[in-house]
Amino acid sequence: MRARIAKCLTVAAVAASLAACSSVDLDDKAGGQGGVGQGGSSVSTGEILDPFNPQSVLAQQRSVYFEFDSYTIPEQYRSLVETHARYLASHGQQRVVIEGNTDARGGAEYNLALGQRRADAVRRMMTLLGVSDSQIETISFGKEKLRAKGNTEADHAENRRADIVYQR
Amino acid sequence: MTPDHSFLQAIRVQALQRLAVAVLVLAAGALLAVAPARAQLRVDISGTGAQQFPIAVADFSDDPNGRGIAEVIRADLTRTGQFRLISTGGANLTVDSTINHDEWRARGADTLAYGTVTRGGDGRYEIRYRLADTVQRGQLDDVAFAGSEAELRRIAHQIADRIYEKITGIRGVFSTRIAYVLQRGNTYELQVADSDGQNAQVALRSREPIISPAWSPDGSKLAYVSFESGKPVVYVHTLATSHRVPVANYKGNNSAPAWSPDGSRLAVVLTRDGLSQIYSVNAADGSNLQRLTRSPLIDTEPFYSPDGSTIYFTSDRSGSPQIYRMPAGGGDATRVTYNGSYNISPRISPDGSTLLYVSRRDGAFRIVAMNLATGSENVLTDGPDDQSPSFAPNGMQVLYAAVQGGRSVLAGVSSDGRVRQTLSVLNGEVREPTWGPFSR
Numbered sequence: 001m002r003a004r005i006a007k008c009l010t011v012a013a014v015a016a017s018l019a020a021c022s023s024v025d026l027d028d029k030a031g032g033q034g035g036v037g038q039g040g041s042s043v044s045t046g047e048i049l050d051p052f053n054p055q056s057v058l059a060q061q062r063s064v065y066f067e068f069d070s071y072t073i074p075e076q077y078r079s080l081v082e083t084h085a086r087y088l089a090s091h092g093q094q095r096v097v098i099e100g101n102t103d104a105r106g107g108a109e110y111n112l113a114l115g116q117r118r119a120d121a122v123r124r125m126m127t128l129l130g131v132s133d134s135q136i137e138t139i140s141f142g143k144e145k146l147r148a149k150g151n152t153e154a155d156h157a158e159n160r161r162a163d164i165v166y167q168r
Numbered sequence: 169m170t171p172d173h174s175f176l177q178a179i180r181v182q183a184l185q186r187l188a189v190a191v192l193v194l195a196a197g198a199l200l201a202v203a204p205a206r207a208q209l210r211v212d213i214s215g216t217g218a219q220q221f222p223i224a225v226a227d228f229s230d231d232p233n234g235r236g237i238a239e240v241i242r243a244d245l246t247r248t249g250q251f252r253l254i255s256t257g258g259a260n261l262t263v264d265s266t267i268n269h270d271e272w273r274a275r276g277a278d279t280l281a282y283g284t285v286t287r288g289g290d291g292r293y294e295i296r297y298r299l300a301d302t303v304q305r306g307q308l309d310d311v312a313f314a315g316s317e318a319e320l321r322r323i324a325h326q327i328a329d330r331i332y333e334k335i336t337g338i339r340g341v342f343s344t345r346i347a348y349v350l351q352r353g354n355t356y357e358l359q360v361a362d363s364d365g366q367n368a369q370v371a372l373r374s375r376e377p378i379i380s381p382a383w384s385p386d387g388s389k390l391a392y393v394s395f396e397s398g399k400p401v402v403y404v405h406t407l408a409t410s411h412r413v414p415v416a417n418y419k420g421n422n423s424a425p426a427w428s429p430d431g432s433r434l435a436v437v438l439t440r441d442g443l444s445q446i447y448s449v450n451a452a453d454g455s456n457l458q459r460l461t462r463s464p465l466i467d468t469e470p471f472y473s474p475d476g477s478t479i480y481f482t483s484d485r486s487g488s489p490q491i492y493r494m495p496a497g498g499g500d501a502t503r504v505t506y507n508g509s510y511n512i513s514p515r516i517s518p519d520g521s522t523l524l525y526v527s528r529r530d531g532a533f534r535i536v537a538m539n540l541a542t543g544s545e546n547v548l549t550d551g552p553d554d555q556s557p558s559f560a561p562n563g564m565q566v567l568y569a570a571v572q573g574g575r576s577v578l579a580g581v582s583s584d585g586r587v588r589q590t591l592s593v594l595n596g597e598v599r600e601p602t603w604g605p606f607s608r
Contacts, residue, residue: 097399105533105553106510106512106528106533107469107512107513107526107533107555107556108379108380108555108556108599108600109379109380109423109424109437109468109469109482109512109513110466110468110469110482110489110512110513112379112400112421112423112424112444112468113437113443113444113466113468114466116420116421116439116443116444116466117443117466120439120442120443137419137420138420138439139399139400139420139421139439140400140421140439141377141395142379144377144379144395145377145395
């Protein structure tokens, strides 16, 4: 499995801007590996494990969304965090910053602390899965860098988020 | 995420000080009618205090700038809600005029301010002012100032400070300054302005957020949190030189700076050891890091009591954010707020008697004043999202950020909650206001 990924990464690096690596996706299915693309209903190339390849699941799915006033990683995001954690555990030199965010309501400094708590929840799950603490920095933007600028519940939900950002 | 250092620049805007721009707008509807070239703050009084001192302020004579000086003084006094301006009926007074006390008393003025502005051959001005007491038929004040044209506004504020103190017995704050962050699109400006919002200067301009400005006790520096490096870092910025030093730049977040009253230490909030906790560093260079809280949950927003013995802060150790206090060197914390499930941003009045904080009430964020001796509360504001309160250095007024019409503006309220005003910016979101100390 890892050898195939490595081969894929080489291809991806050469042809990053093309829709590369679909062959690896097929290989994985042929090899009976589970994954995002399993089931044939998708042409996803999510099996590419390269955080710097825009086609990779590691680049495409790097946000964990939280419920209101909650710092618990929701069940549906646990596999996402696990995918990143597995990659980081096997790439000990790779560093990430986990950026916590809150919705727009409340004070700037308290929201900064709340965003930090969300980032920290992701960090703790990753370290439990074998990622070294030294690979991770958790920071918070609080309510200062809102992705959704509006004031609807959907906007608030979009902003209650921790993003996993790989460092080059 | 990459900071654009070429864009980050400390700028001192040349003061644009036409005295005539000090216009007191009494009706909110008139705000847009007077659109100056630069963003300027306007005052809108929506309530009045119970007792008002009746005062007449005559146009200062001789030079055309004399009318502007009187207008600045009138606007300053009106803004407090503590004064009622009596018309001077076009009286033409010089500083040497003989005052008919009975006539001014009959007009309703208990006091009368008047003076003369003369422009010397070197272009400098001499401003002489007197304050007459029409009840006692005496003179309360008689002072002369000298300055350039650019200094006339400051001198007018100083005269207003003298009038305020002579009549109320309380030191005036009109010649103090305020700081706030003005956000326009993706541009953030840390601005310093006079207490009436005029004469704004840009201390720092950035494409990344700036929050939590805090004045040094001597008014020479601002500590703040800048995201320019991609994450929150605490800087101390000397206003006169634009020299700035990162004083807390550890792994994780660095935020919520608060000066000790002697200016030597800065309490900061760091996440280097996990969740937000309170530490202190030397304000000059960030050295001598000390950890002050050790809780498993969030401790943030430290604020020193005026005597330096106590730090008030926000913590969610009870399950919801509440205000606590502890010895300034760390130690056992005592919970201070109990009413409601969201109480943040503690600030202590200059006399140490009153705690200001932001409280969520029925889904809205309001500024609340608590008498620390009795625990009684006074909800000062009625907006949907009032944040970032700070006391004027005489404790009589509170500056805060309010959302009005979907936009964040600068607002003020008397510390008894009776007089509210809006200081509105015409172009941009005003956030994180904080009132500076008395000038020394």
